[in-house]
Each structure stands twice: as structure tokens, then as C-alpha cells.
């Protein structure tokens with residue numbers, strides 16, 4: 338009962354996290370496109386930088402952007418912040434529920450580093466904080482005036498952090514921390530830079546002072562950084578469901594390549610929304626790092642099992658599965674905290690085992706995601722036996 342309740346909490350938190358994220362990223366896409374599409378013409382009021390006419394849902398909208406701010410304080414002002422804050426809050430709860438409450442399950446892989454549970458949690462949580470401090474320091478350094486350099490150094494550091502994660506956490510834990518790190522930087526940009534700067538501008542307006550344009554420029558820069566990492570950050574989050582991605586030893590490079598590709602694709606859209614024809618190089622070029630990432634994972638896959646070699650008896654396979662998998666994958670799991678067979682996958686009978694041979698091969702041999710955190714201590718020989726059995730036709734004889 339308790340674990341089903343926890344599953345419900347986790348599901349509701351995940352649901353909220355995803356919906357808030359859609360709202361946040363949706364508004365990021367919308368405002369970047371709006372900004373890019375603003376047109377200036379002489380009949381605009383003084384202080385208006387540009388205008389965009391839009392049609393949506395049966396009505397016409399006339400959007401105008403002021404350079405710095407209007408010279409009066411509007412009666413009502415809509416702020417965009419809670420979609421960012423709630424994405425983070427619910428995302429962090431999810432991180433705690435899925436990874437930190439039970440680090441041996443998804444976060445620690447003894448084959449990578451045999452961390453103590455609290456050390457793993459400490460490293461994970463501290464890395465989010467230090468990641469933000471390092472990024473913020475970079476943005477306040479002289480590099481800030483050289484966007485191309487800032488992006489290059491920023492990406493190099495990010496990939497170094499991915500490498501670090503890959504050396505301490507399970508592949509899955511590494512990928513979720515990569516996503517969480519960038520997500521944390523994004524929300525800190527909103528909470529600690531963009532919104533406070535907007536408050537300063539509003540305070541100036543209310544006091545009848547001329548607002549400082551620097552606040553708006555810094556806010557826009559941080560908001561642009563956020564926009565450029567939206568695609569890869571979502572990739573890092575959903576990659577958790579694809580063991581082949583995160584389980585290779587080059588997983589950090591795979592993710593790094595996807596970050597570069599996602600950045601380039603976003604750039605293509607940002608140019609397109611200005612009304613210009615994007616430079617052809619960006620969008621197809623963005624597909625190149627992603628294709629390289631795919632090629633790397635395909636190349637690194639263990640060779641397909643051959644049908645040759647000594648015949649593996651089904652009895653041996655059943656024994657391995659019984660020892661290493663059935664504590665969780667059974668109608669009545671005995672593993673603490675697992676109330677029902679994960680993802681409905683059960684290996685209680687020979688028929689069930691044989692029917693799921695491709696999945697067993699994918700998870701226990703190719704992806705090595707199973708047994709979870711290798712809590713049941715499967716050996717290399719046993720993995721090899723599963724591979725050979727699969728290659729020999731996965732029979733139940």
C-alpha cells in the first residue's frame with residue numbers, strides 16, 4: 338500500500354512538473370519568437386522598439402515592446418515566473434523521490450563508483466549549486482561581452498561536468514543530473530537575475546526615475562541562454578527511458594553532442610522568427626552532432642550474439658533470471674520498496690522469460706541497466722550466458 342501511495346505521489350509530481358515545464362518552455366519559445374519578429378515603423382510611439390501583429394484563436398493581437406520600459410507604470414502587469422518556479426520545485430521533488438530517497442536504486446552504480454548513499458546525494462545536490470555559481474560567475478566575467486566565446490567556454494565546462502557525472506553516478510543518474518543542473522541554472526536565471534532586474538525597473542518607474550537599460554539587457558541575455566538549452570535539457574530528461582543512451586562509457590560525449598545539436602537547432606528557429614531565411618548551415622548542421630551521437634551508441638553496442646558457441650541450457654537461464662531478476666520482476670516481488678512488477682515485466686514462468694528474451698537481452702546485456710544498480714550481483718559470465726541464449730534462439734529447452 339505504501340509503495341503504491343508513493344507511486345501516486347511520484348506520478349502527480351511528475352505530471353505537474355511536465356505541465357509547468359511545457360508552460361515555461363512554451364513562453365520561452367513564444368517570447369523569443371515575438372522579440373525576433375518585432376518590426377519597427379515610424380508611426381510607433383516614442384520608446385516603442387517594435388511591433389508584431391498576430392492572429393490566434395479568432396482574434397488579432399497588437400504586441401509592442403518598449404525599449405527599457407514605458408514612461409508610466411501600467412495598471413496591470415503580467416509576470417512570467419511561476420511556470421519556471423513550479424517546474425523547478427516539482428522537478429526537485431521528483432529528483433528526491435526517484436533518486437535521493439533511494440540512491441542505490443538509480444543513482445549509484447557500484448561498477449562506476451561504489452558511493453555511500455549520502456555521499457551520492459551530497460555530490461548530486463552540491464553539483465547543482467556549484468554549477469549555478471560557476472555559470473553565474475562566467476556571465477559576470479569579461480567573457481559576457483563575447484557571446485560566441487561565452488557559449489564555447491560554457492559548453493566546454495558543461496561537457497566536463499557531464500564527464501564528471503559519468504565517472505561518479507550510474508548512467509541514468511548522470512543524465513538526470515545533467516538535465517537537473519541545466520534546469521537549475523535556468524530557474525536561477527529567472528529567480529535571481531531576470532525577475533529581480535524587472536523589479537528594479539518597476540521600482541524606478543514607480544519612483545519616477547529613468548530605468549537603467551542594463552537591467553533589461555542582462556535579463557534578456559539570461560533569458561536567451563535559457564532558450565538555447567531548452568531542447569537538450571528535455572532530451573536529458575526523457576533519455577532516462579532509453580538505457581542504450583546512458584549506459585555506454587562514452588555517455589557524456591553522447592549527451593554533449595546532443596546539447597550542441599539542440600543548441601544549433603534552436604538557433605535556426607530563432608533566426609527564422611526574425612523573418613529572415615536562416616542560414617542553411619544551422620538546421621542540417623544541428624543534425625550532425627545528433628547523428629554522431631547516434632552513431633557512437635550504435636558503434637559501441639556489444640556485437641550481436643552469435644548462434645555459435647556452447648549451447649546454453651534454458652535451465653541455466655532460468656536459474657540466472659531467478660537469482661538476479663525475480664526479486665523485482667514477479668507477480669509478488671520480494672524486493673523492499675517494489676510493490677508490483679516494474680513496468681509490468683514478470684519472469685515467473687519459462688513462457689514469460691522466453692517471450693521477453695529481446696527485452697532481457699536489451700536491458701541486461703546491451704544497456705546493462707538491469708539488474709537495477711546490479712543489486713542482485715549478476716556476473717559477466719551470466720550476462721554472457723543470457724546473450725548466447727538469446728543468440729541461439731531463446732528456446733525453453
Ligand code: HEC
Pocket residue numbers: 577578658661662663664665666672675679680682696697700701707708709712713715
Ligand atoms: C531491484 C529491482 C530490480 C531487479 C533486481 C531487476 N529489475 Fe528490471 N526493472 C526494475 C525497475 C524499477 C524497472 C523500471 C525502470 C524504469 O522505470 O525505467 C525495471 C525495468 C525492466 C525492464 C523494462 C525496461 C523498459 O524500459 O522497457 C526490463 C526488460 C527489465 N527490467 C529486465 C530485468 C532483468 C532481465 C533483470 C535481471 C537480469 C532485472 N530487470 C532485474 C527493477 C529491477
